[in-house]
Amino acid sequence: MKPSLFDRVLIAAAIALAILWMLPLVWVFVLSLKSNAVLMERTDAVFSTPFTLRNYADILANPAVFRWVLNSCVVAGVQTLLVLLLSSLAGYGFARCEFRGKRVVFALVLAGLAVPEPAVVIPLHRFFADLGLHNSYAGLILPRLAAPFGVFLMTQFFKAIPRELEEAALMDNASRWTIFWRVILPLTLPAQATLGIFSFLAAWNDYLWPLISATRPEMYTLTLGLASTQTNFAQSEGLGFLMAQAVFAALPVLVLYAFFQRHIVAAVSGSRP
Amino acid sequence: MKRTLLAIAAALFTGAATAAPVEITLARFFGSCDAEFGQVTDPARVSSECGIVTVLTNKFNAQQAGRIRVNTQVVEHSAYYPQLGARIVGGDLPTIAIMHSSVLGDFAKRDLLQPLDGALDATDFTPHARHGVSFGGHVLALPYDSHAMLWHINLGLMKQAGLVDAAGHARLPTSPQALLDQARAFKRATGKPYFVWLTLNDPSFFARSVLGLVNQQNASLFPKTDQAIDLGTPEVRAAVSFMRTVYAEGLSTRNMDYSAALQAFMAGAGGVMPNGTWLLGQLNDRAAQPGNPLSRAYEALPEPTLYARPATWADSHVWVMLRNAKQTPAEREAAHQFLRFLNDESLAWARTGQLPARQSAVDSAAFKALPMRASLGPVAQVGTGLPPTVARQSRVMGLLGETVAAIVVSGEPLEATLAKGQQRINRLLERESRFLAR
Numbered sequence: 037m038k039p040s041l042f043d044r045v046l047i048a049a050a051i052a053l054a055i056l057w058m059l060p061l062v063w064v065f066v067l068s069l070k071s072n073a074v075l076m077e078r079t080d081a082v083f084s085t086p087f088t089l090r091n092y093a094d095i096l097a098n099p100a101v102f103r104w105v106l107n108s109c110v111v112a113g114v115q116t117l118l119v120l121l122l123s124s125l126a127g128y129g130f131a132r133c134e135f136r137g138k139r140v141v142f143a144l145v146l147a148g149l150a151v152p153e154p155a156v157v158i159p160l161h162r163f164f165a166d167l168g169l170h171n172s173y174a175g176l177i178l179p180r181l182a183a184p185f186g187v188f189l190m191t192q193f194f195k196a197i198p199r200e201l202e203e204a205a206l207m208d209n210a211s212r213w214t215i216f217w218r219v220i221l222p223l224t225l226p227a228q229a230t231l232g233i234f235s236f237l238a239a240w241n242d243y244l245w246p247l248i249s250a251t252r253p254e255m256y257t258l259t260l261g262l263a264s265t266q267t268n269f270a271q272s273e274g275l276g277f278l279m280a281q282a283v284f285a286a287l288p289v290l291v292l293y294a295f296f297q298r299h300i301v302a303a304v305s306g307s308r309p
Numbered sequence: 310m311k312r313t314l315l316a317i318a319a320a321l322f323t324g325a326a327t328a329a330p331v332e333i334t335l336a337r338f339f340g341s342c343d344a345e346f347g348q349v350t351d352p353a354r355v356s357s358e359c360g361i362v363t364v365l366t367n368k369f370n371a372q373q374a375g376r377i378r379v380n381t382q383v384v385e386h387s388a389y390y391p392q393l394g395a396r397i398v399g400g401d402l403p404t405i406a407i408m409h410s411s412v413l414g415d416f417a418k419r420d421l422l423q424p425l426d427g428a429l430d431a432t433d434f435t436p437h438a439r440h441g442v443s444f445g446g447h448v449l450a451l452p453y454d455s456h457a458m459l460w461h462i463n464l465g466l467m468k469q470a471g472l473v474d475a476a477g478h479a480r481l482p483t484s485p486q487a488l489l490d491q492a493r494a495f496k497r498a499t500g501k502p503y504f505v506w507l508t509l510n511d512p513s514f515f516a517r518s519v520l521g522l523v524n525q526q527n528a529s530l531f532p533k534t535d536q537a538i539d540l541g542t543p544e545v546r547a548a549v550s551f552m553r554t555v556y557a558e559g560l561s562t563r564n565m566d567y568s569a570a571l572q573a574f575m576a577g578a579g580g581v582m583p584n585g586t587w588l589l590g591q592l593n594d595r596a597a598q599p600g601n602p603l604s605r606a607y608e609a610l611p612e613p614t615l616y617a618r619p620a621t622w623a624d625s626h627v628w629v630m631l632r633n634a635k636q637t638p639a640e641r642e643a644a645h646q647f648l649r650f651l652n653d654e655s656l657a658w659a660r661t662g663q664l665p666a667r668q669s670a671v672d673s674a675a676f677k678a679l680p681m682r683a684s685l686g687p688v689a690q691v692g693t694g695l696p697p698t699v700a701r702q703s704r705v706m707g708l709l710g711e712t713v714a715a716i717v718v719s720g721e722p723l724e725a726t727l728a729k730g731q732q733r734i735n736r737l738l739e740r741e742s743r744f745l746a747r
Contacts, residue, residue, distance in 0.1 A: 076568075076571065076572070076575075076591070077572060077575050077576070077595075077601075078572060078576070079568075079572065094345075097344035098343060098344040099344070100341075157395075158395065158398055161395050161398060162398060162399055164399070165398075165399030165400055165401060170399065170401055171401075243388075247384070247388050247391070247395075248395035248396070248399075251336075251382055251392070251396060251401055251403075252382065253381075253382060253383065263385035263388065264340070264341050264383040264384055264385055265341040265342070266340050266385055266386070267339065267340035267357070267358065267359050268338060268339060268340070268358065268386045268587075269567070269587070270340070271567065272567055272568035272571050272572075273591065275568070
């Protein structure tokens with residue numbers, strides 16, 4: 037069937053918007069392929085040859101960068117898994133279990149959404165300093181496990197699952213844990229995927245907390261480590277290197293997206309992969 | 310007996326050989342370039358800030374191998390002070406840290422810095438450098454440089470406008486009116502604006518310019534007390550009005566941030582770019598290459614004196630030692646040794662374009678032999694900033710710059726905007742004062 041004129045206009049508009057959305061990314065990528073010296077004189081030099089991979093080579097020439105990638109993978113991976121686990125357990129508890137003060141506790145959790153990070157960062161820093169946890173993976177991961185948004189999302193999702201499924205399992209003598217793990221949790225995969233994406237991206241791009249918790253270069257995450265290599269006037273004298281850093285830092289996330297594209301699209305659209 | 314003595318000697322030798330070096334940490338910005346200069350120990354082979362500070366650290370570590378080890382902790386410039394603040398609160402202190410002298414007062418008032426009186430010889434510091442690190446009769450930091458505003462000049466365009474002397478140097482104005490006359494003549498002759506100004510996203514440009522112009526009139530932004538700025542003085546109004554006239558008459562470029570202004574100047578878009586000493590190296594390199602508007606047509610001069618006396622904004626990079634109850638005497642002595650080493654290498658750091666903090670280095674033939682430096686020595690004498698005891702200087706300068714930019718660029722009314730700016734700054738200083746009084 038031939039698409040109607042209206043459909044064609046819609047597709048053309050979607051393509052135009054997609055190109056518009058892509059332009060800054062393309063701009064960043066092309067800038068990353070130009071030398072710093074050229075860009076300091078003329079930014080419009082991106083429209084002409086020569087191009088170079090020197091900026092990427094400069095990033096990789098720093099041996100510490102591989103340690104920073106590893107640190108980011110550990111922190112973002114472990115943090116995502118633990119946020120999923122804790123948010124699911126808490127969400128299930130709020131959605132299905134009855135206990136005294138549930139409403140108050142849930143309200144307190146939601147109140148966490150309204151607290152800006154800078155308001156708690158100094159007390160949190162002192163607390164972790166007293167525990168001696170700075171410059172460690174635990175110090176980087178633990179403060180981010182309190183995820184009010186995750187608890188809220190999972191609570192709402194669990195509430196939407198019919199109670200009859202649990203009641204049927206209860207009649208088959210299944211324990212509360214078995215019901216959670218075997219029956220209910222698999223039904224929440226779209227929500228888990230959504231929360232997982234948000235958590236991973238937040239952990240990967242996190243800057244403020246790693247900045248003040250990891251002060252030894254060997255414990256830097258990738259964002260922190262790459263930023264530390266920038267000179268004071270990087271926006272003018274090191275623009276190509278700066279853009280290459282942006283592309284380099286985004287690469288693992290893009291690779292991850294390529295692998296899990298099917299699941300991510302399904303999660304966002306609310307369908308099964 | 311012989312065997313016993315040999316055993317003791319062997320034990321002592323082994324002990325000495327395996328004793329771990331004293332490790333100290335150095336927190337700084339300037340970026341990290343270990344990949345490029347990690348093995349280099351000769352500062353003459355590099356000229357960038359990052360390169361020289363890295364190489365100097367390598368050199369010290371090589372000289373002190375087995376005795377002292379300096380471990381560098383590099384943090385991005387814009388995030389440096391928030392991190393340092395958090396580290397102080399958390400008790401995770403670096404042995405030595407870099408700072409700007411303009412923020413030193415905030416740390417001094419909280420009694421966070423170790424005096425360095427006995428560790429360093431301050432008699433050789435330049436007046437600007439000594440002024441910036443002296444608090445309550447104590448030297449609280451090692452000044453590492455003075456960085457100031459300069460006039461970066463396109464001599465080709467100045468020549469085209471007939472504004473060079475017989476020796477081929479730019480003829481600088483000596484009063485606001487002379488400057489306006491020059492700028493108008495320049496525009497008529499070249500069709501281009503006289504100034505390349507940083508008018509977007511860079512309030513510090515306006516703040517630094519006004520500070521210099523006010524001090525040139527023998528006046529101060531803090532005439533009565535360091536607790537209250539006064540933007541209602543005739544000197545402030547004169548300085549801001551002058552900048553407003555330049556901008557309104559199209560004698561400066563418009564809508565340019567730091568990077569755009571630098572590109573524009575290198576492309577020959579204007580005659581004079583007021584900017585920092587830190588650009589000397591880059592612009593010299595550019596001028597040394599053929600086929601561009603600055604080829605053999607670039608010079609840098611101190612900002613001209615338009616009023617009663619020479620004065621130009623300047624700041625310093627300084628090295629400090631934070632008070633640390635956990636620090637051992639060995640660590641303290643190792644840190645002092647490193648600071649003395651950096652002080653001795655003042656001239657090496659000057660190759661970045663910054664001015665040395667030691668008068669003997671400024672006066673040395675080696676410094677004057679560096680490109681453009683011979684004419685820049687006086688900047689170390691006339692560099693000026695806010696009074697050292699003024700709190701939150703970085704924020705104060707930011708608010709001042711925003712205020713001036715609103716008048717010059719956005720055309721806001723002069724009197725009312727200055728009054729509003731004064732109110733904002735003094736409210737900030739009041740809050741700070743209340744906080745310190747608690």
